[in-house]
Amino acid sequence: AQSVTQPDIHITVSEGASLELRCNYSYGATPYLFWYVQSPGQGLQLLLKYFSGDTLVQGIKGFEAEFKRSQSSFNLRKPSVHWSDAAEYFCAVGPRGSQGNLIFGKGTKLSVKP
Amino acid sequence: DTGVSQDPRHKITKRGQNVTFRCDPISEHNRLYWYRQTLGQGPEFLTYFQNEAQLEKSRLLSDRFSAERPKGSFSTLEIQRTEQGDSAMYLCASSLASLETQYFGPGTRLLVL
Numbered sequence: 001a002q003s004v005t006q007p008d009i010h011i012t013v014s015e016g017a018s019l020e021l022r023c024n025y026s027y028g029a030t031p032y033l034f035w036y037v038q039s040p041g042q043g044l045q046l047l048l049k050y051f052s053g054d055t056l057v058q059g060i061k062g063f064e065a066e067f068k069r070s071q072s073s074f075n076l077r078k079p080s081v082h083w084s085d086a087a088e089y090f091c092a093v094g095p096r097g098s099q100g101n102l103i104f105g106k107g108t109k110l111s112v113k114p
Numbered sequence: 115d116t117g118v119s120q121d122p123r124h125k126i127t128k129r130g131q132n133v134t135f136r137c138d139p140i141s142e143h144n145r146l147y148w149y150r151q152t153l154g155q156g157p158e159f160l161t162y163f164q165n166e167a168q169l170e171k172s173r174l175l176s177d178r179f180s181a182e183r184p185k186g187s188f189s190t191l192e193i194q195r196t197e198q199g200d201s202a203m204y205l206c207a208s209s210l211a212s213l214e215t216q217y218f219g220p221g222t223r224l225l226v227l
Contacts, residue, residue, distance in 0.1 A: 042220055
């Protein structure tokens, strides 16, 4: 079955500390991979995506993610977290070659301590 | 603002009533998606359109739910005979057929009393 697992429901980091949010997927073939961020009561904003090529992708707001095929993972990282990064983060996968629905993980809520 | 817009942003209704939500996609996007997000969960796919054709429907889309995109532009999602379990955030997204990235609107939060 196709699925996305975000093992951490809630993470708290201090402002200025580094961040890594984990994402593992189960899919028939290598999918397209996405990270979205959602602020309370808002829709989803795309942070970054991986389609092919360099397995380290850069996104907005200083985020990056690394695709590891052998581990079926697409972890999100940021070297120095800002208080404004507090939000919920969703990893998603989608089928290659044709537009289809995205499958989302359950999300990781990020809290930032001053 | 040229992003995806949704109306209304919030809706409170009584069980058994019908509700309709509207989504206006980014103007040049020919694909439009509906998702549902319940508390503590990620969005779950409901249905999608390419132009005016509804190409895929999830099993989550019971017969009380209907979606249309009559002219290939905006879309409506109607829920008939609402139930308390329908309370959720309903998200719309759009994309270009030639690209694989979906852009989301702000959502419509539905509360069924």
